[in-house]
Each structure stands twice: as C-alpha cells, then as structure tokens.
Amino acid sequence: MSIYFDNSATTPVLPEGAKAAFEVMTNNWGNPSSLHTSGIEAQHILKKARKQLALSLRVEEREIYFTSCATESNNLAIFGAVESLKRRGRRVITTAVEHPSVYECFKALEERGFEVIYLHPENGRITEESLKAAITKDTILVSMMAVNNETGDILPIDKVKKIIERAGSPALFHCDAVQGFGKIKIEPVKLRIDLLSISAHKLYGPKGVGAIYVRKGVNLKPNLLGGGQESGLRSGTENTASIAAMGVATQKIFSDFNTYSRKISELYDLFISKCKEYDFIKINSPENGAKHIINISLPGLRSETVLHCLEQEGIFVSSGSACSSHGGETKRARVLSEYGFTREIYDSALRISFGIFNEKEEIEAFFPVLEKIYERLKR
Ligand code: PLP
Numbered sequence: 001m002s003i004y005f006d007n008s009a010t011t012p013v014l015p016e017g018a019k020a021a022f023e024v025m026t027n028n029w030g031n032p033s034s035l036h037t038s039g040i041e042a043q044h045i046l047k048k049a050r051k052q053l054a055l056s057l058r059v060e061e062r063e064i065y066f067t068s069c070a071t072e073s074n075n076l077a078i079f080g081a082v083e084s085l086k087r088r089g090r091r092v093i094t095t096a097v098e099h100p101s102v103y104e105c106f107k108a109l110e111e112r113g114f115e116v117i118y119l120h121p122e123n124g125r126i127t128e129e130s131l132k133a134a135i136t137k138d139t140i141l142v143s144m145m146a147v148n149n150e151t152g153d154i155l156p157i158d159k160v161k162k163i164i165e166r167a168g169s170p171a172l173f174h175c176d177a178v179q180g181f182g183k184i185k186i187e188p189v190k191l192r193i194d195l196l197s198i199s200a201h202k203l204y205g206p207k208g209v210g211a212i213y214v215r216k217g218v219n220l221k222p223n224l225l226g227g228g229q230e231s232g233l234r235s236g237t238e239n240t241a242s243i244a245a246m247g248v249a250t251q252k253i254f255s256d257f258n259t260y261s262r263k264i265s266e267l268y269d270l271f272i273s274k275c276k277e278y279d280f281i282k283i284n285s286p287e288n289g290a291k292h293i294i295n296i297s298l299p300g301l302r303s304e305t306v307l308h309c310l311e312q313e314g315i316f317v318s319s320g321s322a323c324s325s326h327g328g329e330t331k332r333a334r335v336l337s338e339y340g341f342t343r344e345i346y347d348s349a350l351r352i353s354f355g356i357f358n359e360k361e362e363i364e365a366f367f368p369v370l371e372k373i374y375e376r377l378k379r
Contacts, residue, residue: 002314003362007202007355008149008179008293009318014204014252017245021206024241032238033229045240049247053211056254057196058187065212065230066238070178071101073197073212076223076234077174078105081141081195082114083221088170089138091115095126095155096338097148102176103334106143119144121153121339124286128159135167142171146180150335150351152285152293154184161192172218178202182253183264183292194218200246203253204356209242253356260356265291267354267363274367280374284341284349292355295336297348298370301377306350309373315366318351 004012013021024045030038032046046066054061067073082092094106096118110116117134119126131142142164144155157175164171174195180186182203188196196213200206214220214233226235253260268291275281275296284295298306303319310317336346 001365002316003358003366004316005352005354005358005362005366006316006318007358008351008353010201010207011204011355012357013201013206013245014249016252017205017249020248021241021245024244028240030240032240033227042240045244046238049243052247052251053198056182056250057213058189059213060216062231063213063216065214065233066243067210067212067230067234068208068236068239069210070176070197070199070202071210072223072234073199073210074099074101074174074176075105076212076220077195077197078102078109078141078143079223080220080233081172081174081218082109084219085140085170085172089136089140091117091136091139092141092143093117093119093131093134093139093171094143095119095121095145097121097126097150097153097335098143098145099149099176099178102143102145124339125153126155128156128163131156131160131163132167135163135169135171137168139164139167139169139171141174143174143176145176145178146186147177147184147290147293148335149179149293150349151295151339152179152289152291153339154180154289157186157193158191179293180290182250182257183261183290188213188215195220200242200249204249205246206242209239209246211246261291263356264354267358267360268292268294270360270363271352271354274363278367278371281370282345284336284339284345292353294352296350296352297341297345298350298374299344299348301348301374303347303349305377306348306370306373309377310369313369313373315369318353319349 028041030042032042050061050064053064092114106116119130146157160173172194175193177186177196178199181198194215198211200209222233224235229235275283282297307319333346
C-alpha cells in the first residue's frame with residue numbers, strides 16, 4: 001500500500017505533461033532564441049504554454065513570464081518592485097505567515113534599511129484591518145499569499161488593492177499564489193493583483209519551472225541580467241521541455257477545475273468527519289480554509305516520529321512545510337506559532353494535503369493506521 005498525502009510539497013507529473021516534455025527534449029530541443037527553424041519551433045512551444053497559463057489566469061499572454069520556480073518568481077517580484085519604486089517610499093508590508101521564499105526576501109529588505117511591516121494573524125486570521133492600520137502613503141509594496149502552505153488558511157487577497165488605493169499609496173500588490181493556483185479561483189484582473197507567482201510542480205507539472213504574472217504597465221527591475229530572454233525580465237535560456245509540460249498540466253487541471261474541486265472537497269469533508277471520531281486528533285486548519293490542506297496535531301507525540309511511523313506503513317505526509325525543513329526548529333515553527341498554536345501543538349503537527357489522484361478509500365485506510373501508531377507511541 002502506498003498513500004501519498006503530501007501534494008502541497010509536490011505533485012506527480014501528469015503523463016500528458018511528461019509526454020509533452022519528452023517530445024520537446026527529443027524532437028524540438030532548439031533554443032527559442034535561435035533564429036533558424038528549430039529556434040522558431042521552440043518559440044512556438046513557449047507561446048503555446050504562455051497561452052495555456054494566460055487562459056488559466058484570464059490574463060494576456062504578454063503578462064506571463066517563465067522562471068525556474070516560484071522561489072525565483074517571489075524574489076523577482078519583491079526585489080524587482082522595490083528597485084523600481086524605491087524613490088517613492090521605503091515602507092513595505094507582508095504577513096508573518098509567508099513561505100520562506102517571500103519572508104526571507106523581506107528580512108533581506110530590512111537589512112537594506114527598508115521599513116518592513118509584518119501583519120500578524122489575529123485569532124488565527126490575517127485581517128484587512130491590520131493592513132489598513134499598517135499602510136501609509138509611502139508604502140511601495142504589499143505582498144500577501146493566497147493560501148497558506150501549512151494550514152490552508154485563505155488570506156484576504158480580495159481586499160488588498162482597495163486598501164492600497166484608499167491609502168493613496170503607490171504600492172504594488174504581489175501575491176504568492178503557489179498553493180492557491182488551480183485549487184481556488186484566482187483571477188489577477190478581478191482581484192487587481194499586480195504581480196503573482198506560481199510553480200509548476202504544485203500543479204502536476206515538473207520541478208524547476210515556475211512563472212510570474214506581471215500586470216501590463218508595471219515596471220519591474222530584473223534580477224537576472226544576461227541575454228534578455230522573457231522580454232528582458234528574466235535572462236537565461238527557457239526550460240522549454242518543462243514549460244511545455246507545465247502548460248499541458250495547467251490546461252488539463254483548469255479544463256476540469258470543477259470536477260477536481262468537488263473531488264478534493266469531498267475528500268476534505270470525509271477527512272474532517274473522520275478526525276472528529278478520534279479524541280487524540282486536534283484539527284489546526286481553519287474551518288473555511290482551502291480544501292486540499294489539513295493541518296492536524298497529535299499532542300504529546302513529535303511530528304517527525306509519527307511521520308516516519310506512517311512512512312513505514314506506506315503513507316506519506318508532511319511534518320509542516322517540506323520547503324522549510326532546511327530551516328531548523330525555529331524557522332519551521334514560525335508559521336504555526338504565528339497562527340497562535342502552542343509548542344505542544346506545532347511540535348506534533350502533521351500536514352495532510354490532497355491531490356486529484358487521492359481516493360476516499362485512502363482516507364478510510366489512513367485512520368486505523370494512525371490510531372495504531374498513536375496507541376503504540378503513547379505506550
Ligand atoms: N510559495 C509557497 C506558498 C510554497 O508552498 C512554495 C513551496 O512549497 C513556494 C512558494 C516555493 O515554490 P518552488 O518550489 O517552486 O520554489
């Protein structure tokens with residue numbers, strides 16, 4: 001038996017996407033910057049994928065730029081925005097629960113002398129009131145994630161731009177949409193997002209490719225200088241094979257968006273109702289969060305111990321955020337302690353994250369195994 005409940009760490013690549021990547025690697029491996037036929041073919045591959053991403057976000061093709069991952073997209077959005085607006089102010093705002101690929105950029109901005117404001121959750125939620133209180137006329141950037149990667153909390157990204165405008169601030173609005181893209185409805189135009197980051201491997205595409213949406217008219221300073229690819233915003237030869245796979249996977253997920261959402265939602269409902277049957281499980285995720293991420297705790301037991309016991313039974317979950325597992329104890333606890341959880345809760349936290357290939361039977365099978373592990377470890 002093998003049950004993969006760690007889809008927020010990464011997802012399997014869809015066979016259709018892998019096939020597209022193989023085709024590019026073996027037949028259409030030209031450099032999109034070359035002027036001859038194979039280069040033109042490679043340009044077509046980029047164009048097709050750009051269109052597939054643009055359609056999924058309902059934006060224009062020219063507003064999509066490929067990068068190597070969402071970490072790079074986040075770095076580009078934050079440093080690029082600040083570089084281009086720094087003459088208009090020194091204040092920047094983000095939340096204290098961002099992924100390290102955003103949070104660490106703001107820490108670096110602090111060192112460069114920017115005034116960085118971190119919004120902290122109040123009663124478990126980041127509120128629009130805290131943003132209203134923090135914003136000033138000289139704020140040049142607000143960065144807020146769409147869905148928290150550890151708890152599934154949905155942040156109030158629909159309120160941000162209005163608050164920026166009411167404050168008379170020139171701030172750009174960046175959204176790290178990695179855990180929301182393809183899971184909840186995110187339309188940058190409707191939400192008036194200026195910059196948005198996504199990653200292929202969280203939505204059935206390969207690792208090592210991401211994208212950034214940059215609203216037309218927004219001037220972003222590039223981080224990588226070189227051959228001027230991606231309209232000068234991101235130099236470096238594009239990863240055509242992975243980009244092709246990302247395009248195909250994105251298109252597939254969006255064409256069946258409602259079906260997949262319904263499926264994940266049913267998995268969520270079943271999982272939550274099962275949790276309530278066991279006294280030893282505490283649910284940490286908010287009630288109206290995203291349906292694909294559920295954070296639970298088994299107070300008294302350490303996450304890693306339970307994770308490895310589950311692994312021995314062929315069940316894969318996360319002890320928090322896989323992306324931050326390099327950060328050591330304090331970095332890993334940051335997000336859950338910001339959400340107001342005690343040490344006992346975050347030390348025993350497990351993140352279960354669903355994907356389109358999970359089935360209800362897997363949830364049915366999960367709980368007796370978890371109970372067996374709990375009973376054994378408690379002794
Ligand atoms: N942002 C969030 C919310 C994430 O969950 C992750 C990865 O888990 C990233 C950014 C980084 O994505 P990538 O692995 O593409 O750099």
